[in-house]
Amino acid sequence: MKNRVVITGLGVVAPNGVGVDAFTKAIKNGVSGITFHQQLADLNFSCCIGGIPNISEEKKLEYLTPLQLRGFNSSGILYGCIAGMDAWKDAGFEVDPDSDLDFDSGTVFGTGTSGVDKFREAIYKLDDKQVKRLGSTVVVQTMASGISAFLGGILGLGNQVTTNSSACTTGTEAILMGYDRIKNGQAKRMLVGSCSDDGPYIWGGFDAMRVMTYKHNETPKEGSRPMSETASGFVPGAGAGALVLESLESALKRKATIYAEILGGNINSGGQRDGGTMTAPNAKAVQRCIQDAVKDSGILAEDIDTINGHLTATSKDSLEIENWTTALGRSGTGFPYINSLKSMVGHCLAASGSIESVATVLQLKHQFVFPNINCEDLHPKISALISEEKIVKHTINTSLNIAAKASFGFGDVNGCVIFKKYN
Amino acid sequence: MTKEELISKLKTIVQPYIQNEDAFNNLSEATDFINDLKINSANLVDVILDVEDEFDIRIENDDMEKMTSVKAAMDIVNEKLAAK
Numbered sequence: 260m261k262n263r264v265v266i267t268g269l270g271v272v273a274p275n276g277v278g279v280d281a282f283t284k285a286i287k288n289g290v291s292g293i294t295f296h297q298q299l300a301d302l303n304f305s306c307c308i309g310g311i312p313n314i315s316e317e318k319k320l321e322y323l324t325p326l327q328l329r330g331f332n333s334s335g336i337l338y339g340c341i342a343g344m345d346a347w348k349d350a351g352f353e354v355d356p357d358s359d360l361d362f363d364s365g366t367v368f369g370t371g372t373s374g375v376d377k378f379r380e381a382i383y384k385l386d387d388k389q390v391k392r393l394g395s396t397v398v399v400q401t402m403a404s405g406i407s408a409f410l411g412g413i414l415g416l417g418n419q420v421t422t423n424s425s426a427c428t429t430g431t432e433a434i435l436m437g438y439d440r441i442k443n444g445q446a447k448r449m450l451v452g453s454c455s456d457d458g459p460y461i462w463g464g465f466d467a468m469r470v471m472t473y474k475h476n477e478t479p480k481e482g483s484r485p486m487s488e489t490a491s492g493f494v495p496g497a498g499a500g501a502l503v504l505e506s507l508e509s510a511l512k513r514k515a516t517i518y519a520e521i522l523g524g525n526i527n528s529g530g531q532r533d534g535g536t537m538t539a540p541n542a543k544a545v546q547r548c549i550q551d552a553v554k555d556s557g558i559l560a561e562d563i564d565t566i567n568g569h570l571t572a573t574s575k576d577s578l579e580i581e582n583w584t585t586a587l588g589r590s591g592t593g594f595p596y597i598n599s600l601k602s603m604v605g606h607c608l609a610a611s612g613s614i615e616s617v618a619t620v621l622q623l624k625h626q627f628v629f630p631n632i633n634c635e636d637l638h639p640k641i642s643a644l645i646s647e648e649k650i651v652k653h654t655i656n657t658s659l660n661i662a663a664k665a666s667f668g669f670g671d672v673n674g675c676v677i678f679k680k681y682n
Numbered sequence: 683m684t685k686e687e688l689i690s691k692l693k694t695i696v697q698p699y700i701q702n703e704d705a706f707n708n709l710s711e712a713t714d715f716i717n718d719l720k721i722n723s724a725n726l727v728d729v730i731l732d733v734e735d736e737f738d739i740r741i742e743n744d745d746m747e748k749m750t751s752v753k754a755a756m757d758i759v760n761e762k763l764a765a766k
Contacts, residue, residue, distance in 0.1 A: 326698055326699060329728070
């Protein structure tokens, strides 16, 4: 007997909105969170624009104690703690340092790199032969599992507390890892999500690879152009998304608000074979991931009403659309709605899958499809595959039952999760 | 520096790390950092860094291990200041 798994809490820290209410408003209105950053220009970046969530000093103190904030220099952990604690409270739980240990609740909270600014600070001290002067805060902020360790302690979680890492698939993978654990009866509740640092030290490597756009430094809000003919690379972003997953039984017993149900999903890899490389996807594996997610969910491809794609605004967008059409056997006007949150927030890297999943779940809960901005000039390779009306440019209110969310990451790794409106 | 001045400076230094307000309010020479003030043992190294900065001294590993109470901290600080 497998447990049904539902979503009972959401939290989000995105470049265009912090908190579920602000974020919902932003995505409905097509608000871009991309801005110009002088620091990137000063460091000679080709791409000087990015999406950084706006968090005040007062806001930090609502989530972390003055002691936790001493020597604190890890933006990803900050975003993850805010999103995670918000999701927990949204699900109806208290955040109390004296709460009883809860062996039925755990977390899988992913990241790519933790505390890169803190690490830089430490390296300067080390090279200056000041290792003794590092203090106690370097390890917990730079260990990959820093974010799950912070959240585990803040919430008193007694089930599995871990961090996963699979590049841009991280957030979507975290959801499926938590889902599996509840489905199999190993936990009643799992806080799942992911976070990513912001700034030059996390984005520099991508700038060097020339995969970020350098054509929109004067027009930041137009920079992130998924599916556009003039897309010229992704815009980097940062933040965190968090979801409380719970067995249906536990949610009903608590009379919790249910946002949506997770029907299933799939995680696989293209093995960097058959056209797949460290940085490019094996199309066969992507298609198989989508098909296996559909199969695992016990639905048919035609049941999918809307897709939230990976769609980063690189030359791979049309290949992704082609993969969806092949995998689902749907094209033209028979294709579901499809959108990319990255048009508004950029590519939040390890945080992308979770932030975008929060957006997808909000669409199901409130029955709308958020707009794709900056693709008024749809790429002809895409319009040859699917009808342009499926790529909405203004929010539409429509009846949605099933949504698919996929993420693809460096290392040729794929993840696809299927969400359903809860009735 | 008088004894009272030194205790007062140490009190300011440990304040961010304490988890027992009562013991902090009644802080005296006899106060133990971990048992009384409930300072997380990992934070003791941070207390020591703050002491180093405040008094412009360097505290070596042997002294660091001993520095678990107000009294021990006072002795070490006085010794280092005298040696300056």
